[in-house]
Amino acid sequence: MIKPVEICLDLSFYSRSMTIDSRIWNNNINNFSRCEMVFDTGAYMTLISTQTALRSGYKLKDAEETTIDGVGSNNVPAKRIVIPQFKLGDINIGCVSALVVDMVDADGFAKQTQALLGINVIRYFDVCMNFDKEYDAGGNKLRDGLIKMYPKFDVGDIPALENFNPNSSRFGIWSVAHQNNLTK
DSSP: OOOOOOOOEEEEEETEEEEEEEEEEEEETTTEEEEEEEETOOOSSEEEEHHHHHTTOOOOTEEEEEEEEEETTEEEEEEEEEEEEEETTTTEEEOOOEEEEOBBOOSBBBBEEEEOEEEHHHHHEEEEOOOOOETTTOOOEEEEEEEEEEEOOOOOOOGGGGOOEEEEEEEEOOOHHHHHHHOO
């Protein structure tokens, strides 16, 4: 039986996007580093900016090359990596497959976005969003809302990195082909 766990994440709005704090494994310091992520139910994969990946010690030279399509852009070059440990709130959810891309806006300018949390992760949670702003006693805004995530898996069952398959493990790639194979 899965032990009920609630992950509470402060929700902020940045440049018309919902952002949350997460923690990704940083190979340079052998510990977690803060990573502000856009909570993006429209992204089929979790994306990490090239700058964030390099700053976190991910070797991109030998990473699998691919392309992605997005709103207003087609065939954007990307590299697929595996983040060996990933935290939402205080909960380590284990390995996550992510695509590393140069994040730019529609006019080609670099975005300040560090990462997007995509459906390859979000789909394994029941999600409740509360858009009520919260303020402290002095009237200062604390947050724009709250996202509560309830894992549909046992958070104590974290597969080891060597057992993680980016094509078929929990938090691996997500595509229409993958979805169709899961529903057959």
